[in-house]
Amino acid sequence: MRPSPAVRRPTPAVSGLGRPSWLLVPAALGMLFILLPVCAMLTRISWPDLPALVGSPSSVAALLLSLRTSLASTALCVLLGTPMAVVLARTSFRGQGVLRSLVLLPLVLPPVVSGIALLYTFGRRGLLGHTLDVLGMQVAFTTTAVVMAQTFVALPFLVVSLEGALRTGGQRYEEVAASLGARPSTVFRRVTLPLVLPGLVSGAVLSFARSLGEFGATITFAGSLQGVTRTLPLEIYLQRETDPQAAVALSILLVAVATLVIGTTGRRRGLL
Amino acid sequence: MVVLATAACGGPSSSAPPRGQEPVSAAAGGTGRALTVFAAASLQQTFTRIGTQFEHAHPGVRVVFSFAGSSDLAAQLVQGAPADVYASADTRTMGEAVSGGVVEGAPVVFATNTLEIAVPPGNPARVRSFADLARPGLKVVVCAPQVPCGSATDRVEGASGVALRPVSEEQSVTDVLGKVMTGEADAGLVYVTDVRRAGSRVDGVPFAQSRVAVNTYPVAVVKRSRNPALARQFVTAVTGASGQDVLRAAGFGAP
Numbered sequence: 001m002r003p004s005p006a007v008r009r010p011t012p013a014v015s016g017l018g019r020p021s022w023l024l025v026p027a028a029l030g031m032l033f034i035l036l037p038v039c040a041m042l043t044r045i046s047w048p049d050l051p052a053l054v055g056s057p058s059s060v061a062a063l064l065l066s067l068r069t070s071l072a073s074t075a076l077c078v079l080l081g082t083p084m085a086v087v088l089a090r091t092s093f094r095g096q097g098v099l100r101s102l103v104l105l106p107l108v109l110p111p112v113v114s115g116i117a118l119l120y121t122f123g124r125r126g127l128l129g130h131t132l133d134v135l136g137m138q139v140a141f142t143t144t145a146v147v148m149a150q151t152f153v154a155l156p157f158l159v160v161s162l163e164g165a166l167r168t169g170g171q172r173y174e175e176v177a178a179s180l181g182a183r184p185s186t187v188f189r190r191v192t193l194p195l196v197l198p199g200l201v202s203g204a205v206l207s208f209a210r211s212l213g214e215f216g217a218t219i220t221f222a223g224s225l226q227g228v229t230r231t232l233p234l235e236i237y238l239q240r241e242t243d244p245q246a247a248v249a250l251s252i253l254l255v256a257v258a259t260l261v262i263g264t265t266g267r268r269r270g271l272l
Numbered sequence: 273m274v275v276l277a278t279a280a281c282g283g284p285s286s287s288a289p290p291r292g293q294e295p296v297s298a299a300a301g302g303t304g305r306a307l308t309v310f311a312a313a314s315l316q317q318t319f320t321r322i323g324t325q326f327e328h329a330h331p332g333v334r335v336v337f338s339f340a341g342s343s344d345l346a347a348q349l350v351q352g353a354p355a356d357v358y359a360s361a362d363t364r365t366m367g368e369a370v371s372g373g374v375v376e377g378a379p380v381v382f383a384t385n386t387l388e389i390a391v392p393p394g395n396p397a398r399v400r401s402f403a404d405l406a407r408p409g410l411k412v413v414v415c416a417p418q419v420p421c422g423s424a425t426d427r428v429e430g431a432s433g434v435a436l437r438p439v440s441e442e443q444s445v446t447d448v449l450g451k452v453m454t455g456e457a458d459a460g461l462v463y464v465t466d467v468r469r470a471g472s473r474v475d476g477v478p479f480a481q482s483r484v485a486v487n488t489y490p491v492a493v494v495k496r497s498r499n500p501a502l503a504r505q506f507v508t509a510v511t512g513a514s515g516q517d518v519l520r521a522a523g524f525g526a527p
Contacts, residue, residue, distance in 0.1 A: 125455040140456045141411065141439040219447065223440030224416065230441075238443060241343050241418040 038255060044248050053249035061227040062235035063253065069143060069231060070211035073150035077207040080151075081158035082200065086192070088159070089166035104156045114152055115220025122148065123221075145222035146229050150211035157210050158203035165199025166192070205265045209258055306334045307502055308354060310345040312361035312489070314385070314445065317469060318522045319359065322515045326506055333502065341444060342366075342420065349374045349494065356503040359491040359510070361385075362420040366490040376500065379490035382511045384525035385463045386486055387424050389477035390452045390470070397458035402479040405459055406434050413448050413457040416441040421448070424485035425461050431484040449474065463487070468523035488527070 053059065088100055106114055121127045122139050132139065139145045177191045178184075193200070215233040222229040224238070232254050240247035307326075311319045316339045323335035338345065338355070342365035349358060350372035358375060359382070360366040366379050391399050397410055405412050414436060415422035422441065429436055439457065442448045448460040453473045467476035491510055493503040509515050511527075520526070 119454055119456065123454055123456050219443065220450070223413065223451065224442055224447075225438070225440050234443075238416050238418050240347075241341070241416075241443075244347070 041248055041251060041255075044245075045252060046245055049245065050249050050252075053243075053246045054253050056246070058226055058230075058235060059246070059250055059253070062230055062232045062250070063257075065143070065146070065227060065230065066212055066232040066254075067257075069146045069150055070208050072147045073154055073211045074204050074208040076147065076151045077155050077158040078200070078204055081155050081203065081207070082162060082193075084155075085159045085162035085166060085203075086188070089163045090171075103159060106153045107156045107160075111153055111214065111216025112220050115149060115217035118145075118149060118152060118217060118221040140221070141223045141225070141229060143222075143228055146218055146231060149217035149221045150214045153214055153217055154207035154210040157206040158200075161203035161206060162196060162199050165196040165203075169195055169199075201265065205262055209262055212254070212258055212261075305332060305499065305502070306336050307356050307499060307506060308336045308338065309357040309359065309506065310338050310340075310349065310353075310355045310494075311357075311359040312342045312345070313339050314361050314463065314465060315339065315359055315489070318518050318524070319510075321518045322509055325514055325518075326509050329509070330502070330505070335506070343368070346372070352496075354496065354498075355494045356497040356499055357491065357506050358494055359489065361489055362487055363490060364420070366492065369492070374495055375492035376495045376497070377493065379492035380507060380511055381488045381490050381527040382515070383489040383519045383527060384486050385465055385489065385523075386482040386525065387421070387428060387461050387479075388464045388467050388482065389479060390449060390460045390462045390467050390474040391458065391477060392452060392455045393472060393475055395475050395477070399459045399477055401477075402428065402432055402481050403434050405436055405461075411456070411458045412436055412438045413440045413442060413451045413460040414438045415445060415448055415461070416443060419444060420487060421445045421461070421463065424487055427485040428461075428481050432481040463523075464525075465523040486525070489524070 084103065088096065088103075109117075119126060119140075122132065122145075123129050124133065124138065124140060139148065173191050173195060174187050177187045182190065213233060214231070215237065218224075218229065218231060219234055219237075224230045224234050230238070232250060236247050236250045236254065239250060309319065309323065316337075319337060319339075323337060326335055327333055338348075340348075342360040342362060345358065346360065346365045346368040349355060349369050358366070358369055360369070366375075369375050370379065389399055389402070389405065391397065399405065399410070404410070414425045417423055417426050421444070425436075440451065442451065445462045445466050448457075448462050449466050449470055451457040452460040452462075453470060459477075464476070464478075467474060491507050493500060493507060497503045510519075516526070
C-alpha cells in the first residue's frame with residue numbers, strides 16, 4: 001500500500017538545503033529550553049532511594065491507575081474522535097468552522113475549567129446529574145470520572161491530527177473505489193481508514209500522552225483517592241507536600257513512561 | 273469579595289491604625305516601597321485586609337501578597353524567592369523555612385484554627401456529629417494526610433475512635449469546600465474559617481473532638497528581606513490589636 005502524502009515517511013534530507021546555518025542557534029536554544037528542565041530534575045534524584053520511592057504502594061497504585069485510565073480514554077477517543085474527524089473532513093455544511101472551533105475548545109480551556117464544566121454536566125446537581133441518578137449512576141469520585149475527564153481533554157488531539165491526515169490525504173482513492181462500485185461503508189473501511197491509519201495512530205498516541213498528564217480536570221471533577229481516582233500526576237502533586245524527593249522520582253517515572261510510549265509508537269510508525 | 277475590599281478600604285480611617293512609629297526612613301526608598309508577604313492561602317481575606325490597613329498606616333508602602341499553599345511558599349523561599357514576610361498555616365511548613373535558614377529569629381504564632389464539618393446548605397444528609405460521618409453511604413470528603421488539614425483530620429479520627437471512609441482525599445481545604453458547595457459530597461472536613469468564608473454556600477456543623485487538633489499559624493520575617501524594619505512592623509500589625517480583630521472576625525482563634 002502506498003502511504004498517503006500526508007504521512008509519507010520523510011525523504012532523507014539534503015544536508016543544509018533550506019536550512020541557513022544561523023537557524024541552528026535558535027533551534028538549539030529551543031531544544032535546550034525543553035531538555036534542560038528535564039535534566040535539572042534528573043540531577044535532583046537520590047538514585048539509591050529511587051526503587052523504594054517509585055515502588056511504594058501508593059506510587060504503584062497511581063501508576064497502574066494512570067495506565068488503565070489513559071488506555072480507556074484513548075480507546076474512547078478513537079471510537080468517538082474518528083467519526084468526528086471524518087465528518088469534519090469529508091462534509092461541508094454551514095457553521096462547520098464554528099463547530100470545529102467549539103470541538104477543539106478543550107485544547108485552549110484551562111483543565112480546571114474543563115473539570116468545572118464536567119462537574120456542572122455530570123455532577124450530582126449537574127445538567128444530567130438527576131437523569132444519571134435515576135439510572136443508578138453516580139460518576140463523581142469514581143474511576144469513570146477520571147476516564148471522562150481524560151477523554152474530554154484528549155479528544156481534540158485525536159480529531160485534529162486525524163482530520164489533518166484526512167484532508168491532506170485527499171479523496172482520490174476513495175473516488176476510485178466508489179467508481180468501482182464500493183459502497184460508502186466499504187470505502188471507509190477498506191480505503192479511507194487504512195490510508196489514514198498512521199494519522200490515527202499518532203492521534204491516539206497524542207491522546208494517550210495528554211491523558212497520562214491530565215491533572216486539573218481530574219482533581220476538579222473526579223477527586224483524589226488512592227487506587228480509585230488518584231492518578232500519577234495527582235500523586236506527584238500530593239507527594240510534593242511532604243516528600244519532594246518522592247515527587248521528583250515519580251515525575252521521572254511519568255517522563256519515562258511518556259517517552260517510552262511516544263518514542264516506540266512514534267518511531268516505529270515514522271510519524272513523530 | 274468586592275464588598276469586603278471596599279469595606280477594608282473604608283475601614284482604617286475609623287479604626288485608627290497605630291501611627292506611633294515613623295514611616296521607616298532608614299530604607300530611604302522614598303515613594304513606592306513594596307513589602308512582599310508570602311502567606312498561606314487560607315489567610316487571603318484577612319491578610320489582604322490587614323495589608324490595606326498597613327498601607328494606610330505607612331504612606332508610600334505597597335504590600336504585595338503571594339497567597340499559596342504553605343509548603344509551596346516554604347519551598348519557594350528555600351529556593352531563593354524574594355519576600356519580606358512569611359506566614360504559614362502550620363508549624364511544620366514554618367519549620368521547613370526555619371531549617372532552610374530563610375527566616376530571621378523565632379516565628380511568632382498569631383492565630384489558631386480548628387476543624388469543622390461543612391455540609392451543603394440545609395444539611396440534606398442530616399449530619400449532626402463527627403460520628404455521623406462514618407455512616408455508610410455518606411459521601412465524605414477530607415484533606416489528604418500529607419496536608420495540614422488532613423493531618424488534623426487524622427488526629428481527630430484517632431482521638432474519637434471514629435474511622436472515616438472518605439470518597440476523596442483532596443489536596444487542600446479549598447478543594448474539599450468546592451466538593452461540598454457543588455453538592456457532590458454530603459460532608460467535608462474543613463476549618464472553621466473556611467465555613468465562615470463560604471457564607472451561605474455551606475452550613476457548618478461544629479464538633480467537640482475538633483479540640484484535639486488545633487492548627488497554629490506562625491509568622492516570621494524573611495532573612496533576605498530588603499526592608500527588615502518594615503517587615504517587622506508588618507508582623508507587629510498582624511499580632512497587634514487591629515490585626516487580631518480582623519483575624520478573630522474571620523473565625524480564627526487566639527494564639
